[in-house]
Amino acid sequence: MSKLIPSLDNFTRCHDTSEPISNFKAPRGQAGVSILWPKQWSSKIKKLEVGNERIIAITIATEPMLCIINAYMPTINTNSEIQYSECLDIIFDIIEKHQSKYIIILAGDLNGSLLQTRTNKHDKLLKEFVQEVSLFRPDLGNQPTFFHHAHHGSSQIDYILSNRNNLSKKYSILDKSYANTSAHCAVILHTNISIPLLVRNTNQKKTIKTKVLWEQRDEEKYRETILNELLQKDLPTLDIDKQIDIISNSLLNAQQQSIPSKITQLKGPKWKATPEVTVLLRMCKVIYNKWADLGKPIGHPLSLELKIHKKKLRQRQRMEQAIDRNTIHNKIMNTSSSQMFHRLIRRNLGDNSQSAINCIKTDENEYLFLAKDQRKAFANYYEDLSAPKPEQFDDLYVNLCKIRQKEMLKTLEDQEIPSDYFTSADIIKAIEELNMNKSPDEFGLCAEHLKFSKNEIAPYLTKLFNNIIETLKTPGTFKTGILFPVLKKDKDPSDVNSYRETLPSKLKWKSLVTKHLNTYWQNTLRDDAESKSTLKHMDTEHLLVGKNHPVWTIFDKTKAEVRKAIIKARIVSGTFILNSDRAKFNQAPSSVCQLCNLSEENISHFLLECPILSNTRITYFQPIKTYVTQHITAEVWHSVFQSKSNIIRLIIDCRHFSQTLRDDKIMNMIETKTREMCYKLYIKRLKLLEAMDG
Ligand SMILES: [Zn+2]
Numbered sequence: 253m254s255k256l257i258p259s260l261d262n263f264t265r266c267h268d269t270s271e272p273i274s275n276f277k278a279p280r281g282q283a284g285v286s287i288l289w290p291k292q293w294s295s296k297i298k299k300l301e302v303g304n305e306r307i308i309a310i311t312i313a314t315e316p317m318l319c320i321i322n323a324y325m326p327t328i329n330t331n332s333e334i335q336y337s338e339c340l341d342i343i344f345d346i347i348e349k350h351q352s353k354y355i356i357i358l359a360g361d362l363n364g365s366l367l368q369t370r371t372n373k374h375d376k377l378l379k380e381f382v383q384e385v386s387l388f389r390p391d392l393g394n395q396p397t398f399f400h401h402a403h404h405g406s407s408q409i410d411y412i413l414s415n416r417n418n419l420s421k422k423y424s425i426l427d428k429s430y431a432n433t434s435a436h437c438a439v440i441l442h443t444n445i446s447i448p449l450l451v452r453n454t455n456q457k458k459t460i461k462t463k464v465l466w467e468q469r470d471e472e473k474y475r476e477t478i479l480n481e482l483l484q485k486d487l488p489t490l491d492i493d494k495q496i497d498i499i500s501n502s503l504l505n506a507q508q509q510s511i512p513s514k515i516t517q518l519k520g521p522k523w524k525a526t527p528e529v530t531v532l533l534r535m536c537k538v539i540y541n542k543w544a545d546l547g548k549p550i551g552h553p554l555s556l557e558l559k560i561h562k563k564k565l566r567q568r569q570r571m572e573q574a575i576d577r578n579t580i581h582n583k584i585m586n587t588s589s590s591q592m593f594h595r596l597i598r599r600n601l602g603d604n605s606q607s608a609i610n611c612i613k614t615d616e617n618e619y620l621f622l623a624k625d626q627r628k629a630f631a632n633y634y635e636d637l638s639a640p641k642p643e644q645f646d647d648l649y650v651n652l653c654k655i656r657q658k659e660m661l662k663t664l665e666d667q668e669i670p671s672d673y674f675t676s677a678d679i680i681k682a683i684e685e686l687n688m689n690k691s692p693d694e695f696g697l698c699a700e701h702l703k704f705s706k707n708e709i710a711p712y713l714t715k716l717f718n719n720i721i722e723t724l725k726t727p728g729t730f731k732t733g734i735l736f737p738v739l740k741k742d743k744d745p746s747d748v749n750s751y752r753e754t755l756p757s758k759l760k761w762k763s764l765v766t767k768h769l770n771t772y773w774q775n776t777l778r779d780d781a782e783s784k785s786t787l788k789h790m791d792t793e794h795l796l797v798g799k800n801h802p803v804w805t806i807f808d809k810t811k812a813e814v815r816k817a818i819i820k821a822r823i824v825s826g827t828f829i830l831n832s833d834r835a836k837f838n839q840a841p842s843s844v845c846q847l848c849n850l851s852e853e854n855i856s857h858f859l860l861e862c863p864i865l866s867n868t869r870i871t872y873f874q875p876i877k878t879y880v881t882q883h884i885t886a887e888v889w890h891s892v893f894q895s896k897s898n899i900i901r902l903i904i905d906c907r908h909f910s911q912t913l914r915d916d917k918i919m920n921m922i923e924t925k926t927r928e929m930c931y932k933l934y935i936k937r938l939k940l941l942e943a944m945d946g
Pocket residue numbers: 845846847848849850851853857861862863864
């Protein structure tokens with residue numbers, strides 16, 4: 253609908269809204285209902301969720317407030333009165349709910365007549381209904397609104413009714429024009445309510461969408477423009493964010509000056525009449541005028557001729573739609589390009605320049621109608637998703653993580669960082685790996701901008717990235733991207749919780765820095781981890797930032813196994829909280845083990861020493877020892893695992909012994925067994941502590 257009439261906003265439901273029919277099987281004679289309004293009103297309009305694919309309603313927050321219902325009632329048929337009554341019930345509910353505050357307007361193809369001369373089952377039901385809810389219609393005589401295509405029959409079944417009898421300024425039924433191929437005539441109600449066209453919000457100003465035609469680029473001019481702009485600036489002296497701004501702008505400016513672009517979205521309807529349709533339209537017009545000059549005599553040969561030509565016009569239009577559908581279908585079937593695939597998706601999504609929903613409901617049951625507010629609601633929703641919550645995390649754990657983070661940061665800050673960390677060759681390689689034909693980021697930049705100027709831009713990016721490494725400051729723009737909420741299957745589109753996010757469209761060159769920072773972080777961390785008490789049991793040789801620790805390699809992904817892995821992960825990362833940790837953060841009066849009261853409760857005491865846990869320990873450690881000695885000799889066991897600290901390492905992170913154990917399979921098995929042992933010890937300790945608390 254918004255493609256046909258882009259100047260208006262709309263609320264539309266179709267026959268297949270709740271049960272989608274493929275684009276290629278669109279049935280005839282089963283359409284939908286739509287309410288359209290000037291875009292300036294949109295902030296005042298609320299689309300009501302009630303109704304069905306035949307009945308829609310909106311409210312307009314104006315003075316006085318209006319509730320407009322549009323209904324496409326079922327056609328008369330055997331037993332159709334049941335369906336007809338159901339629809340009347342739905343309308344009744346809407347009126348009942350809104351009539352105290354709103355002026356009700358019910359409009360549409362009611363498929364029943366209020367004319368006294370008609371008395372089929374629908375007519376009777378409709379008349380009773382109109383009386384029951386006190387709807388008024390202006391006196392308009394018996395002028396028909398419906399002319400049957402096949403025979404001479406006509407009737408009055410399209411109405412605009414209201415619960416106010418003084419609403420109408422003018423009520424009219426339009427003559428059937430020569431171009432109207434529908435069986436219905438337009439019915440118009442001019443009310444005495446005026447709704448001002450609100451001043452357009454500057455944010456809502458429609459920007460013209462364009463597509464950059466890179467294949468028609470003037471590459472030399474593009475490069476020159478970039479260089480000219482960048483040579484005038486002394487980038488390295490500037491702040492990192494400023495540098496990025498200048499580089500981005502130079503790319504965009506050069507593109508605007510040297511690469512043609514075309515407008516992809518025009519105002520006005522997209523549908524254009526083909527020459528064949530135009531000819532038929534003209535013929536209808538000529539015949540209609542001749543017939544109108546004669547005073548539109550019923551049954552005149554000209555009126556029959558008009559009917560025949562309208563039929564041809566209708567057929568031609570339908571045929572062209574079908575051909576259009578088939579053409580794109582064949583294209584998709586015969587070519588497997590991803591561009592065609594995305595065109596199909598866009599086609600089925602409809603016009604994505606408009607959101608399919610008008611209203612978003614927040615968790616606080618607040619209804620948001622403005623795009624600005626809706627964006628904010630989504631931002632809050634995703635922020636909330638990513639923030640740790642007190643009811644899900646224990647504060648102590650979060651605090652420990654923060655302390656670890658600080659320790660790591662401090663290590664990084666103390667490091668001497670080479671100023672030539674990246675070379676131009678690194679940058680050019682990264683640019684070459686970028687994929688083209690992707691949508692641009694929020695500033696309008698895409699891979700093409702860099703690809704066609706890689707030699708010119710590389711020195712500047714090299715300096716910039718080295719600057720980032722040196723200062724350890726990530727530019728603000730590296731952390732932003734376009735978030736596109738995608739509705740989850742079968743979920744309510746008006747609820748923010750119904751959306752999942754797709755990855756922000758982010759350029760790969762940004763991630764290059766992140767990747768290198770991670771490598772750097774990892775090396776530094778490895779060098780330093782031995783001295784970090786919280787990390788001393790983790791095997792940092794195999795530490796890969798961003799890659800899962802084998803503690804997460806769970807083959808049997810049941811809840812129980814995941815729970816075990818969580819406990820093990822805490823032990824590995826040094827965030828498993830024992831009394832010695834609690835005491836460090838003043839959360840416990842003493843660091844002594846509450847189970848045995850014999851010594852400090854640290855990880856070694858918990859895993860190997862506490863006598864209260866010894867039964868559990870023996871049960872689960874013995875099989876580990878047996879398993880390991882099966883794969884290495886008893887001699888090796890004695891020489892390697894004589895020290896307590898090596899046994900702790902074996903339990904916590906067996907990758908320490910990858911040289912000795914060699915096989916990944918063996919290590920996975922040990923990981924599984926030690927995970928079990930840690931978990932059982934943890935549970936035993938927990939149960940005993942609970943019992944002590946009484
Ligand atoms: Zn103990």
